[in-house]
Amino acid sequence: xxxxxxxxxxxxxxxxxxxxxxxxxxxxxxxxxxxxxxxxxxxxxxxxxxxxxxxxxxxxxxxxxxxxxxxxxxxxxxxxxxxxxxxxxxxxxxxxxxxxxxxxxxxxxxxxxxxxxxxxxxxxxxxxxxxxxxxxxxxxxxxxxxxxxxxxxxxxxxxxxxxxxxxxxxxxxxxxxxxxxxxxxxxxxxxxxxxxxxxxxxxxxxxxxxxxxxxxxxxxxxxxxxxxxxxxxxxxxxxxxxxxxxxxxxxxxxxxxxxxxxxxxxxxxxxxxxxxxxxxxxxxxxxxxxxxxxxxxxxxxxxxxxxxxxxxxxxxxxxxxxxxxxxxxxxxxxxxxxxxxxxxxxxxxxxxxxxxx
Amino acid sequence: xxxxxxxxxxxxxxxxxxxxxxxxxxxxxxxxxxxxxxxxxxxxxxxxxxxxxxxxxxxxxxxxxxxxxxxxxxxxxxxxxxxxxxxxxxxxxxxxxxxxxxxxxxxxxxxxxxxxxxxxxxxxxxxxxxxxxxxxxxxxxxxxxxxxxxxxxxxxxxxxxxxxxxxxxxxxxxxxxxxxxxxxxxxxxxxxxxxxxxxxxxxxxxxxxxxxxxxxxxxxxxxxxxxxxxxxxxxxxxxxxxxxxxxxxxxxxxxxxxxxxxxxxxxxxxxxxxxxxxxxxxxxxxxxxxxxxxxxxxxxxxxxxx
Numbered sequence: 001x002x003x004x005x006x007x008x009x010x011x012x013x014x015x016x017x018x019x020x021x022x023x024x025x026x027x028x029x030x031x032x033x034x035x036x037x038x039x040x041x042x043x044x045x046x047x048x049x050x051x052x053x054x055x056x057x058x059x060x061x062x063x064x065x066x067x068x069x070x071x072x073x074x075x076x077x078x079x080x081x082x083x084x085x086x087x088x089x090x091x092x093x094x095x096x097x098x099x100x101x102x103x104x105x106x107x108x109x110x111x112x113x114x115x116x117x118x119x120x121x122x123x124x125x126x127x128x129x130x131x132x133x134x135x136x137x138x139x140x141x142x143x144x145x146x147x148x149x150x151x152x153x154x155x156x157x158x159x160x161x162x163x164x165x166x167x168x169x170x171x172x173x174x175x176x177x178x179x180x181x182x183x184x185x186x187x188x189x190x191x192x193x194x195x196x197x198x199x200x201x202x203x204x205x206x207x208x209x210x211x212x213x214x215x216x217x218x219x220x221x222x223x224x225x226x227x228x229x230x231x232x233x234x235x236x237x238x239x240x241x242x243x244x245x246x247x248x249x250x251x252x253x254x255x256x257x258x259x260x261x262x263x264x265x266x267x268x269x270x271x272x273x274x275x276x277x278x279x280x281x282x283x284x285x286x287x288x289x290x291x292x293x294x295x296x297x298x299x300x301x302x303x304x305x306x307x308x309x310x311x312x313x314x315x316x317x318x319x320x321x322x323x324x325x326x327x328x329x330x331x332x333x334x335x336x337x338x339x340x341x342x343x344x345x346x347x348x349x350x351x352x353x354x355x356x357x
Numbered sequence: 358x359x360x361x362x363x364x365x366x367x368x369x370x371x372x373x374x375x376x377x378x379x380x381x382x383x384x385x386x387x388x389x390x391x392x393x394x395x396x397x398x399x400x401x402x403x404x405x406x407x408x409x410x411x412x413x414x415x416x417x418x419x420x421x422x423x424x425x426x427x428x429x430x431x432x433x434x435x436x437x438x439x440x441x442x443x444x445x446x447x448x449x450x451x452x453x454x455x456x457x458x459x460x461x462x463x464x465x466x467x468x469x470x471x472x473x474x475x476x477x478x479x480x481x482x483x484x485x486x487x488x489x490x491x492x493x494x495x496x497x498x499x500x501x502x503x504x505x506x507x508x509x510x511x512x513x514x515x516x517x518x519x520x521x522x523x524x525x526x527x528x529x530x531x532x533x534x535x536x537x538x539x540x541x542x543x544x545x546x547x548x549x550x551x552x553x554x555x556x557x558x559x560x561x562x563x564x565x566x567x568x569x570x571x572x573x574x575x576x577x578x579x580x581x582x583x584x585x586x587x588x589x590x591x592x593x594x595x596x597x598x599x600x601x602x603x604x605x606x607x608x609x610x611x612x613x614x615x616x617x618x619x620x621x622x623x624x625x626x627x628x629x630x631x632x633x634x635x636x637x638x639x640x641x642x643x644x645x646x647x648x649x650x651x652x653x654x655x656x657x658x659x660x661x662x663x
Contacts, residue, residue, distance in 0.1 A: 029477050036473035037485060039466040040536055047500070047533035048492050054503035078512055134394035137387065141395055146654060147647050148399035151406055154646045156594035158612045159635040163409045166628045169421060173408060176423045205402050209654060262496035265596045269616055282498045286597070289502055294511075298502045305499045312494055 052305075058298035059085050078295065085299035096276040099189055106300065108276055109284040113304075116192070116280065117260040120199045125253055127200060128207025133241075135208065136215045149205035157202065161269030164198040168270075187275040195266055195278050203259075207252050214248030215241070247320075254315040261308050281307075406639075413632035420628035434633035444606050445634055448614035451524075451603075452638075455610060456592040458528050463535040463588050464581060470536075471543030472569060476552065493537035497597050500530055505601060522605040530598050535588045542587065542656055546580025547573065583656035586649060590642055611638045 061078040062085060089106045098108040099115075135145055152160070167174050168184035175182055184194040218241065226236050264282040271278045273287055281304040288297035315321040412420065413434050414427040422428075438445045474482065506512065508520035520526035550573060558568040574581070596612045603609040609617070615634045618627055646653055 030479035033473040033477040033479040033482075036469040036477075040470035040489070040540060041485070043466060043529075043532050043536055044488065044492050047529050048495060051500045051503040051507075052495075054507075055499055058502055058506070131398050134391060134398060137391045138395055141392070143650070145395045145398055147650050148402045150646045150650055150653065151402050151643060154590060154642045155406065155635075155639050156596070156612050158594075158596045158616050159409075159638055160405075162615065162631050163405060163635060165626075166412060166421075166632065167405060167408060169628075171421050171423075173423045201401070201405060205398070206657075208398075209657065213654075258494050262498065264498065269596075282496060282597070285498045286501065286601075289505060289601070294502055294506060301496065301499045301502060304496050308494055308496055309491075 055298045055302060055305075058294055059302050060295070061085075061298075062295040063293060081295065085296045086303075088296060088299070089303070098276045098279075099192055105276070105279075105284065109279045109281045109300075110303075112192075112278060113261060113263070113280045113282075113307075116195060116199070116263065116278075117257060119196050120203075120260050121253060121257050123196065123200045124204040124207050124256060125249070127204035128252075129211050129245075129249070131205060131208030132211035132215055132245075135212050146209070149209055152202045153206050153209075155202070157265040158269045160198060160202055161266045164194065164201075165270045168194045185271055187271065187277045189277065191271050191275065191277045194270065195263075198270060199260065199263070199266055203256060207249075207256060210252040211245060211249055214245040217248075218244045250315065250319045250321045254312065254319075254321045257311060257315070258308055261311065262304065409632050409635055409639075412628060413636045415629055417627070417629045420626075420632075434629040435637070437627075437630045438634045438637060443614070443618060443630070443634075445611070445614055445637075447607055448609055448611045449637070451608060452593055452611040455524055455527055455531070455599075456589050458524065459531040459535055459592040460585050460589045462528070463532055463539045464585055466532075467536050467539035467543055467584070468574075468581065471540050471547055472573070474540065474544045475547035476555075489537045489540055492533060493541075495534075497530075497534070500533070501597065501601050504530060508602060521602055522608045524608075526602045527595075527599055527610075530602075531592050531595060534595075535591060538591065539584050539588055542584040543577070543580060546577050546584075549580075550576050579652055580656070583649070583652045586645055586653060587656055590646075593638075593642065 060080060060082060062081040063078055089104070092104050092106060094105045095102055096105045096108050098112065100108065100111045103111075131149070135142055138145065155163075165185060166172055169175075170181065170183055170185070174184070182190050184190045222240055222244075223236060226240055231239065262282050263280050264286065267275070267278040267280055267283050268286070273279075273283060279287075281300060285297045285300040285304065288294075288300060411425065411427055412422075414430050414432070415422055415434070416429065416431045417433050417437055437443070473479075474485065507514045507517050508526050510517055510519050554572050554576065555565070555568040558572045559565065563571065594612065595610075596616070599610045599613045600616070603613060606614075611634070615631060615638065618631050618634065
């Protein structure tokens with residue numbers, strides 16, 4: 001909130017400072033801040049920064065698997081191969097039969113990842129917004145519903161994957177209810193939908209929860225004014241509700257998208273590794289690691305990383321997702337022009353809290 | 358219950374229909390509709406979990422039964438979970454140690470960082486926020502490859518200690534994912550506290566450090582607690598990193614152990630045992646989540662809902 005920053009700026013100078021009086025941008029406060037941030041930045045540097053750099057390096061290396069001419073043994077170790085691992089993406093003859101036709105295994109995984117993400121996020125957003133609208137209309141029992149909604153969120157993804165595996169078994173309860181004999185788990189196109197259903201179950205309620213928080217920031221007076229002006233219910237939804245809930249929703253959808261792009265547990269636990277119909281980039285790269293082809297695993301995971309960054313960038317640029325910015329979902333005033341405030345109460349970014357795992 | 362399941366299948370269409378804003382046809386219809394809608398949401402969320410519980414309470418031989426009540430009810434599956442070969446008790450202890458350590462370290466480190474971000478003015482704050490943010494966008498798989506080579510002393514890392522099958526081998530990567538989340542959450546909570554409280558404490562003679570320990574930390578306790586639960590659940594539920602770095606049956610976490618039940622008992626998937634283990638892993642989390650649901654929702658939506 002703009003007001004919050006305005007208040008805290010002058011007051012921090014005296015609030016936290018040191019024994020001497022210092023102004024807000026004094027060296028002392030900066031040094032203290034960096035000291036306090038040091039452990040966090042150190043952990044991030046060691047456990048994320050260095051590995052990423054090493055991953056980039058690794059993606060230009062490959063195993064030496066040619067036999068050594070003098071000993072006849074397979075050579076151990078790796079050597080620099082330039083962009084071969086990346087070129088492989090285009091030239092590989094490792095062709096598989098997937099949902100989208102017969103193609104190179106990498107592109108199959110890439111398309112799976114993209115399609116699962118698009119379909120899941122669309123379904124989850126629609127369902128989530130619907131749930132939020134229902135809950136916002138509720139007079140009583142909202143706490144009860146909220147408790148129910150947190151159930152899918154709290155269940156470990158791998159447990160939910162195995163739970164859905166049981167439900168989708170050829171002789172399981174889903175086929176019994178549908179009166180069909182669908183082979184959900186046998187690497188068919190139905191497997192794709194099984195993944196979509198299981199993922200939507202787990203995360204649509206979560207989007208609902210976040211959207212509800214956004215809905216509750218809209219003052220009732222706005223709707224009353226609209227009614228006086230003769231706006232229909234549909235107009236109210238498209239002209240008031242959607243625009244006002246958009247900042248919250250865009251951030252929620254962004255984090256869901258990034259989370260779905262790196263999906264691993266669900267296809268791995270429910271359908272299994274090496275099933276091309278549902279093989280995501282994460283599963284593919286993991287399989288490469290298991291085969292000790294670290295070079296190509298690193299290359300594929302770098303492609304995924306770049307893909308994730310690109311999507312995040314597009315969200316921020318095109319949809320104006322305010323990731324570290326100011327537009328917190330607060331009860332009182334949410335004005336559209338608040339978003340220009342870039343120095344940051346990192347509030348609306350918190351949605352990642354739930355999305356991250 | 359059969360009727361309940363059929364309703365569940367209508368629910369997606371129904372939910373969408375109910376979600377359309379209604380014209381005021383009368384308050385009573387609106388109230389009834391909202392209750393129906395809420396009931397559908399709860400059924401949608403609970404029913405698959407109900408199926409897991411029911412399946413865990415069947416006889417082990419009836420894992421694929423589709424009756425809606427366990428007939429006859431049995432706790433054999435729960436006994437089976439802790440039987441010798443599954444080693445599940447040990448996995449639970451591993452999970453508690455790993456998630457607990459991750460949570461404590463994350464909070465200690467994250468709290469001071471969040472305090473700096475919430476209260477101090479310094480150059481480069483925006484940059485720090487972006488770095489922390491970017492860290493949470495990371496696909497875990499990107500870290501797996503280099504860390505696996507590092508921890509297993511493969512080629513350029515012969516000098517590194519062997520960390521496969523150790524607690525620190527998963528706790529440290531977990532910090533990389535837990536910290537951004539904790540820092541964001543705690544920064545939001547610290548910002549909500551009026552800075553005048555610290556002023557008052559310092560006027561009364563506290564140093565800034567004391568003001569932080571004696572005033573801010575106790576007041577932010579609910580926020581710290583919420584963050585702790587969210588970080589703990591994240592670590593408890595993590596799968597990919599644990600699967601990669603904990604290969605020894607004595608070291609693996611509960612989520613990895615459950616995923617490996619499959620191979621151990623012949624060719625049939627031992628669904629009953631898996632579901633029982635799933636219930637055991639989930640119920641403590643659910644209890645915590647339901648007791649503290651208000652706080653957790655507030656934590657997830659960063660003060661948007663109170």
